Amino acid sequence: MTPTERPETGKARSIGSMDAPSPNRETVRKVMQGNRGRDTKPELAVRRLVHARGLRYRVNARIEPDLRRTADLLFTRRRVVVFVDGCYWHGCPEHFRPPKSNTEFWTSKIDRNKERDGQTNDALRRRGWTVLRFWTHEPATSVAEAIETAVRKGA
Numbered sequence: 708m709t710p711t712e713r714p715e716t717g718k719a720r721s722i723g724s725m726d727a728p729s730p731n732r733e734t735v736r737k738v739m740q741g742n743r744g745r746d747t748k749p750e751l752a753v754r755r756l757v758h759a760r761g762l763r764y765r766v767n768a769r770i771e772p773d774l775r776r777t778a779d780l781l782f783t784r785r786r787v788v789v790f791v792d793g794c795y796w797h798g799c800p801e802h803f804r805p806p807k808s809n810t811e812f813w814t815s816k817i818d819r820n821k822e823r824d825g826q827t828n829d830a831l832r833r834r835g836w837t838v839l840r841f842w843t844h845e846p847a848t849s850v851a852e853a854i855e856t857a858v859r860k861g862a
């Protein structure tokens with residue numbers, strides 16, 4: 708060790724590794740980071756395509772003042788609401804795999820999300836909204852097509 712090295716801030720082996728992030732924390736962080744990026748890109752692609760089809764909508768808009776839910780795309784006049792659900796957070800049957808650590812925690816969290824999605828659908832349909840839900844893994848072109856069909860139907 709040279710005199711300029713500062714062991715207290717370096718990677719020196721500490722006696723107790725109290726400061727080291729636990730594997731669980733690390734897993735959680737990676738899962739969250741990995742999915743955040745993946746969730747937004749497909750949504751943007753869908754928005755672009757829908758816009759190119761001449762449809763105008765609001766983005767991340769609150770659907771109704773007393774519902775604490777925002778839509779990814781909202782067609783207020785046609786009463787069509789679109790959610791592009793991330794495969795991980797919304798428990799896509801094809802892509803959601805609970806992490807090996809904290810399995811129970813994640814599984815029940817995702818289950819709660821799914822339940823909430825179902826309640827949101829019910830509440831909106833009761834109020835006369837057409838609710839469209841897609842997975843982020845679905846091809847953006849077919850999603851955009853389905854949105855256009857639903858929106859034009861109400862025209």
Ligand SMILES: [Zn+2]
Pocket residue numbers: 794799800801802803842843844
């Ligand atoms: Zn998926």
